[in-house]
Structures are given as C-alpha cells and as structure tokens.
Amino acid sequence: xxxxxxxxxxxxxxxxxxxxxxxxxxxxxxxxxxxxxxxxxxxxxxxxxxxxxxxxxxxxxxxxxxxxxxxxxxxxxxxxxxxxxxxxxxxxxxxxxxxxxxxxxxxxxxxxxx
Amino acid sequence: xxxxxxxxxxxxxxxxxxxxxxxxxxxxxxxxxxxxxxxxxxxxxxxxxxxxxxxxxxxxxxxxxxxxxxxxxxxxxxxxxxxxxxxxxxxxxxxxxxxxxxxxxxxxxxxx
Numbered sequence: 570x571x572x573x574x575x576x577x578x579x580x581x582x583x584x585x586x587x588x589x590x591x592x593x594x595x596x597x598x599x600x601x602x603x604x605x606x607x608x609x610x611x612x613x614x615x616x617x618x619x620x621x622x623x624x625x626x627x628x629x630x631x632x633x634x635x636x637x638x639x640x641x642x643x644x645x646x647x648x649x650x651x652x653x654x655x656x657x658x659x660x661x662x663x664x665x666x667x668x669x670x671x672x673x674x675x676x677x678x679x680x681x682x683x
Numbered sequence: 684x685x686x687x688x689x690x691x692x693x694x695x696x697x698x699x700x701x702x703x704x705x706x707x708x709x710x711x712x713x714x715x716x717x718x719x720x721x722x723x724x725x726x727x728x729x730x731x732x733x734x735x736x737x738x739x740x741x742x743x744x745x746x747x748x749x750x751x752x753x754x755x756x757x758x759x760x761x762x763x764x765x766x767x768x769x770x771x772x773x774x775x776x777x778x779x780x781x782x783x784x785x786x787x788x789x790x791x792x793x794x795x
Contacts (some may be wrong), residue, residue: 572726573726611786612727612775612785613785614783617782627782662726668715668779671717671732672783674727675726
C-alpha cells in the first residue's frame with residue numbers, strides 16, 4: 570500500500586507570505602493528524618481529523634493556521650501570513666483507528682520562513 | 684496533562700553492544716506507549732507499542748521495550764546494536780485521547 574505522502578518536501582518563504590502544505594493519507598484511513606517539530610524540540614500535536622471533521626484542534630498555535638480536509642481524503646494546512654517562528658518540520662500522519670492504533674507518518678515538509 | 688521525558692539527547696554505543704534509550708512518562712489513566720524511529724529526511728516509522736498485557740514488548744528490527752508502571756518508564760532496548768540502528772528515536776504516550784504526546788527525541792549513534 571502507498572504510504573502517507575506530503576508535498577512539498579521543502580518550502581522556503583518570506584515572512585508575511587502564504588504557504589499551503591498538502592497531505593495524502595493512506596487510503597481508507599479515516600484519521601488524519603498534523604504534527605510539527607521545531608528544531609530540536611518535541612513533536613507537537615496540531616490537530617486531528619476524523620474523515621472531514623476536525624476532532625481535536627487544540628494544538629493549533631493561532632488563527633494564522635487553517636487546516637482542511639474536504640471530502641475526507643487529502644488534507645491541506647495553510648499558514649497565512651507566515652512568521653519566523655513557524656519554521657519547522659510539519660508531519661502528517663494517518664491511522665485506521667484511534668487509541669492504540671499506530672500512526673503512519675509522511676516524510677514531512679520542512680518549512681523555512683526567512 | 685500528558686508528558687514524555689527522554690533524558691538523553693544523544694546515546695553513543697559500540698556496534699555489537701547492548702543499547703538502551705530511556706523514556707519516562709506522565710499521564711492520567713492507563714497509558715499506551717509507542718516508540719518511533721526517524722532516519723534522515725524521512726518520516727517517523729513505528730517500532731513497537733504497549734497497550735496492555737505482557738510488560739515486555741517486542742518490535743521491529745530486534746528492538747524491545749519494557750513497560751514499568753511503578754517507575755513510569757518505557758525504555759527501548761536491543762541486545763546487540765548495529766551501525767544501521769543509528770537514527771533519531773522518539774517515545775510517545777497517549778491515554779484515551781486521540782493525540783499522542785512525543786518526547787524530544789534521542790539521537791542514537793552506533794560506532795563501528
């Protein structure tokens with residue numbers, strides 16, 4: 570089966586610009602998660618979709634971040650306008666079930682805001 | 684609130700020697716625990732998990748981990764390290780909620 574794919578793999582933008590990250594989960598996985606790792610720190614939860622619904626968005630830093638999952642398939646994460654502190658690696662993961670079901674991660678998008 | 688501590692930023696071990704990567708956690712309720720490994724420029728790969736049952740769980744690539752409830756620990760171990768085990772290792776905990784809480788990661792370097 571194809572794994573979780575993320576696009577782009579790298580993005581370098583200037584402060585104030587907009588960036589949209591995309592994630593295609595494993596087919597059939599209703600659960601989709603976004604995480605972020607800032608250099609050398611913990612991997613932080615951002616939000617969780619079940620199909621097209623936001624189940625938990627408690628980790629979203631502020632209203633400059635907007636995640637969508639129209640149709641319950643792929644998801645996008647938009648940062649507008651980007652700030653320097655948004656730099657980091659954004660990981661998407663999917664799972665078949667919740668609770669103890671392992672997450673399957675994509676390779677991540679490395680975002681650099683200059 | 685859930686938390687995970689990986690007290691060592693880096694662990695160095697000689698090839699062929701046993702390795703241990705430490706993890707302690709704090710959570711309300713019964714935890715479920717994971718170890719993931721990340722190779723350069725790749726995503727996190729699932730290694731093993733503990734939900735219930737036997738405290739010693741075995742996972743991919745010869746790794747195992749022991750759940751210790753009294754010490755709230757879930758250390759990752761391997762009897763004989765390989766150079767190819769060099770990577771970044773993350774411990775994660777969850778407990779009834781959908782989100783996992785990850786540690787900062789431990790860089791494992793296996794020296795030939």
